[in-house]
Amino acid sequence: MTAKTDTPPCLEIGVLVYPGAQSAAVHGLSDLFAVANQVVNELGASExxxxxxxHWQADAQGQLQVIHDSLAQSPNDVRVLVVPPSLGQAPDAQLLELYRAQLCQWHGRGTVLASVCIGVFFIAASGLLDGRPATTHWNYAQALAERFPRVRVEASQPVLDDGDLVTSAGLMAWTDLGLRLLERYLGATVARETARYLAVEPVAIALPGTLFTPCLDHGDEAVLKVQHWLQGNGAREASLASMAECAGLEERTFLRRFRAATGLRPTEYCQQVRVGRACRLLEFTRRSVDQIAWGVGYQDPGAFRKVFQRLTGVTPSDYRKRFAVGG
Known part of the structure; x- marks a missing residue:
């Protein structure tokens, strides 16, 4: 991947074409994003x-090579790489190993990795999901948990956006994932209008502050290392000293570079990560608000409630009433 060009404004989304990848998902995602481009044009949203x-495929050495590109005249700069589902069984260890190093390398450069159904096995095999939540098709949830016991499998969630890693569940969840990526990068209106054009169910529109979109393509490797660390541990007990140590920088230098790279102070960034985790717990568990506050790293539930309401505009209890699954 090379540095991105200034014009035209472009968001590159790659799709991994591995042996057995579902053709409908590979080409369906391409069509969905083509429709989104039409929607943006019709809306006159030139900004x-x-x-x-x-589309990317591994050669014999495991290096990813472009086999299709909708804008081939400019250098590649993949912001998101989607691993599609397969109609076959869960991929074997040999196939997963072929892609492991490349996925780690791309993620380390700031590329968001996303999966549909058993595509999550490729990300799990890279070790990037260790200690992290992930979802997959209910039929493969047990196999995922057994093969990768360090992954926190949450199969009840159709799409699980964890910042730098996004997983989705069903075999046809590529539509949900594609629309979620549109909402994340192009906004709710484009996602909604694309769903309407395709006559599919739109994604539930997230409240402000609940769908955190961290900036990962800023090019500061030290800051990116800290961002991955924060996403991995849920930003629990992340002090300035520990973050600076992770970055290998003096605290004052770290503060300056972190804000320049992400647009947020470290404390603000951690709040976003924690509130995002809390939203999922409010939606998919019956834990009390106090238990959730403690679970995402707040010793004072009152302080958690204040931060949550400031970022989302609603209280945790009101959020649960509105978005809880089966509630």
Whole structure:
């Protein structure tokens, strides 16, 4: 991957074409993003980037190569790499190993990794999901948990957006994932209008502050290392000293570079990560608000409630009433 060009504004989304990958998902995602480009054009939203779709395949050495590109005349700069589902069984260890190093390398450069159904096995095999939550098709949830016991499998969630890693559940969940990515990068209106054009169910529109979109393509490797660390541990007990140590920087230098790279102070960033985790717990568990506050790293539930309401505009209890699954 090379540095991104200035014009035209572009958001490149790659799709991994591995042996057995579902063709409907590979080409369906390409069509969905093509429709989104039409929607942006019809809305006259010239400030939004055009989506560029590229398909990637591993050579014999495991290096990913472009086999299709909707905008081939400019250098590639993949912001999101989607691992599609397969109609076959869960991929074997040999196939997963072929892609492991490349997925780790791309993630380390700031590429968001996303999966549909058993595509999550590729990300899990890279070790990037260790200690992290992930979802997959209910039929493969037990196999995922057994093969990768360090992954926190949460199969009840259709799409689980954890910042730098996004997983989705059903075999046809590529539509949900594609629309979620549109909401994340191009906004709710584009996602909604794309769903309407395709006559599919739109994604539930997230409240402000509940769908955290961290900036990962800023090019500061030290800051990116800290961001991955925060996403991995849920930003629990993340002190300034520990973050600076992770970055290998003096605290004052770290503060300056972190804000320049992400647009947020470290404390603000941690609050976003914690509130995002809390939202999922409010939606999919019956834990009390106090238990959730403690679970995401707040010793004072009152302080958690204040931060939650400031970022989302609603109280945790009101959020649960509105969005709880089966509630």
């Amino acid at each position: 939004l980037p055009m989506i560029r779709v590229s």
